[in-house]
Amino acid sequence: MTDPMQELAVPAASAVASPPVANPATAEADELVVAPQEGDERDSSFGDEDDWHSDTTSLASSIVKGRLENGRKYQSLREGEYWGPSDDKQFETMALSHLMYMILDSQQPNNLFHSPIGPNPQNILDIGTGDGTWAVEVADMFPSATVYGVDLYPPPAPWVPPNCIFQVDDVTREWTFRTKFDMIHMRELIGAFSPTELDKVYQSIYDNLQPGGWFEQLEADVRILSDDGSIKEDNVLAQWGPNFLACGERMGRPINAQETMRASFEKAGFTNIQEKLYKCPIGGWAKHKIYKDAGRVSKEHWKAGLEGWAMYLLTKFGAPQPWLPEEVLVYCAQMRQALDDRSVHGYHLTRRVWAQKPLE
Numbered sequence: 001m002t003d004p005m006q007e008l009a010v011p012a013a014s015a016v017a018s019p020p021v022a023n024p025a026t027a028e029a030d031e032l033v034v035a036p037q038e039g040d041e042r043d044s045s046f047g048d049e050d051d052w053h054s055d056t057t058s059l060a061s062s063i064v065k066g067r068l069e070n071g072r073k074y075q076s077l078r079e080g081e082y083w084g085p086s087d088d089k090q091f092e093t094m095a096l097s098h099l100m101y102m103i104l105d106s107q108q109p110n111n112l113f114h115s116p117i118g119p120n121p122q123n124i125l126d127i128g129t130g131d132g133t134w135a136v137e138v139a140d141m142f143p144s145a146t147v148y149g150v151d152l153y154p155p156p157a158p159w160v161p162p163n164c165i166f167q168v169d170d171v172t173r174e175w176t177f178r179t180k181f182d183m184i185h186m187r188e189l190i191g192a193f194s195p196t197e198l199d200k201v202y203q204s205i206y207d208n209l210q211p212g213g214w215f216e217q218l219e220a221d222v223r224i225l226s227d228d229g230s231i232k233e234d235n236v237l238a239q240w241g242p243n244f245l246a247c248g249e250r251m252g253r254p255i256n257a258q259e260t261m262r263a264s265f266e267k268a269g270f271t272n273i274q275e276k277l278y279k280c281p282i283g284g285w286a287k288h289k290i291y292k293d294a295g296r297v298s299k300e301h302w303k304a305g306l307e308g309w310a311m312y313l314l315t316k317f318g319a320p321q322p323w324l325p326e327e328v329l330v331y332c333a334q335m336r337q338a339l340d341d342r343s344v345h346g347y348h349l350t351r352r353v354w355a356q357k358p359l360e
């Protein structure tokens with residue numbers, strides 16, 4: 001069988017791809033190759049986790065209860081100001097995305113992060129830690145370090161190593177850490193910050209790093225692309241990304257960090273900036289085993305995440321007017337059906353950027 005995948009064309013970063021399935025990246029990512037055969041795609045074995053605890057504090061019950069809206073639970077610390085749910089379904093989605101990134105970098109010496117912090121870091125911070133998996137795994141990797149995970153909502157982690165501390169806080173407020181960090185990590189915070197808040201968060205990150213400390217960020221692009229024309233412009237998969245980029249603009253909290261974060265690092269004064277662009281296949285269509293495995297997990301991640309990503313954004317910022325919850329559910333069902341179409345070879349981009357606070 002001939003390989004239908006071609007090398008990607010790479011237009012400028014600022015251009016919104018037209019048609020939307022074209023690759024908007026600025027850096028080269030590996031080529032994805034379609035496999036001739038595809039086996040069973042079901043690979044999700046994540047159960048619900050409905051327990052959590054924090055090492056440091058007891059929490060007001062209103063924070064733990066959160067806020068219910070359209071069948072989903074949202075954090076209540078920053079009332080109405082973060083679009084993502086904080087509930088079991090969304091924690092399952094985060095666990096799947098973590099697994100996908102672990103698989104994609106499974107041949108790297110360290111698939112949790114790329115910053116060269118050496119073997120003896122003392123303090124590490126994970127901003128927007130979500131379900132806390134990354135923080136727990138980094139704490140296991142460096143037993144001598146203290147790893148802090150901060151989020152608006154307590155993570156559901158049923159067991160936390162003694163050197164991992166979860167805190168409920170809003171990182172757009174003043175930071176009160178008494179220690180400086182060897183590394184600060186932030187993953188999938190798209191749509192969390194207005195441009196002003198983002199500048200403030202980057203400044204806090206910079207100020208709270210040791211001289212020579214590292215900041216690392218990883219952000220996905222919400223557009224679903226294909227290199228072989230298998231996603232036509234009228235496909236619901238092709239329209240998903242532009243729909244949500246527009247919602248982010250209307251919300252005043254952009255969700256295109258994949259394209260803009262390198263510039264944010266530069267603006268904040270970081271040096272030694274490095275980056276890696278990933279193509280994350282959606283579905284088990286890729287020939288290479290790592291991409292096939294990552295794609296299977298990614299498809300489950302998308303199916304688990306769709307409703308949580310869409311419900312808040314479309315019922316508040318959908319066009320031409322805010323959508324009804326029922327319309328969002330129908331849209332998600334259409335997306336799930338399209339994701340199951342085996343003739344489609346879709347992927348999304350993710351960018352990882354890591355850089356250093358100057359030594360002086």
Ligand SMILES: C[S@@+](CC[C@H](N)C(=O)[O-])C[C@H]1O[C@@H](n2cnc3c(N)ncnc32)[C@H](O)[C@@H]1O
Binds near residue numbers: 086098131151192
């Ligand atoms: C999409 S999740 C990603 C979670 C985790 N980093 C991961 O990669 O699985 C984004 C997380 O950032 C948190 N978040 C959003 N705004 C925040 C803020 N201002 N302060 C702290 N956490 C925030 C959300 O509550 C959510 O858990």
